[in-house]
Amino acid sequence: MSEYKVDVVIDGKNYTLVTKEAKENIKDIVEIFDRKIQEVKSDRLTFDRQLILAGVNITDDLFKLARDYTKLKEETKEPLDKYPIVKEEVSNLRLENEDLLTENVSNKEKITSLEEEKDELKKRLDKHKNSDDTIEKLKNEVKRLQVHVMDLTKENDTLKGNL
Numbered sequence: 001m002s003e004y005k006v007d008v009v010i011d012g013k014n015y016t017l018v019t020k021e022a023k024e025n026i027k028d029i030v031e032i033f034d035r036k037i038q039e040v041k042s043d044r045l046t047f048d049r050q051l052i053l054a055g056v057n058i059t060d061d062l063f064k065l066a067r068d069y070t071k072l073k074e075e076t077k078e079p080l081d082k083y084p085i086v087k088e089e090v091s092n093l094r095l096e097n098e099d100l101l102t103e104n105v106s107n108k109e110k111i112t113s114l115e116e117e118k119d120e121l122k123k124r125l126d127k128h129k130n131s132d133d134t135i136e137k138l139k140n141e142v143k144r145l146q147v148h149v150m151d152l153t154k155e156n157d158t159l160k161g162n163l
Contacts, residue, residue, distance in 0.1 A: 011037050011047070033058070 006017045008030040019026055036054040045053065 010034050011041075011050075
């Protein structure tokens with residue numbers, strides 16, 4: 001890695017730093033450091049004491065961040081340990097969902113086919129109902145004709161007797 005010279009301003013004074021870090025990172029770090037110095041700046045403190053107090057405050061911030069990091073690490077341990085299991089469950093559920101979607105499409109096709117079959121059977125049933133009506137009409141016509149034949153037979157017998 002190359003070394004960079006970075007010109008920075010801390011508490012209004014120019015400094016040149018030599019670093020292997022990216023210039024943007026160094027400028028961000030110096031900006032935070034300068035802000036910490038401005039927070040503790042006082043006419044009663046020498047610049048050295050301001051630097052020490054700013055360094056203590058930065059160390060305090062770092063300590064708090066480390067404590068928060070440790071706490072977060074503990075809080076996330078169980079979820080992170082369970083992640084592979086949950087990931088596998090999600091994968092299995094996705095596969096099951098795909099199977100169910102495929103089954104759903106198949107069932108929709110079956111429903112469509114059954115509805116078509118139902119419509120065809122309904123047409124055939126309607127045709128048979130019409131046939132039943134026709135048969136009933138024909139039965140009534142046969143009965144009427146039988147009565148008429150009987151009437152004609154009587155009349156024929158009567159006519160025979162008269163002759």
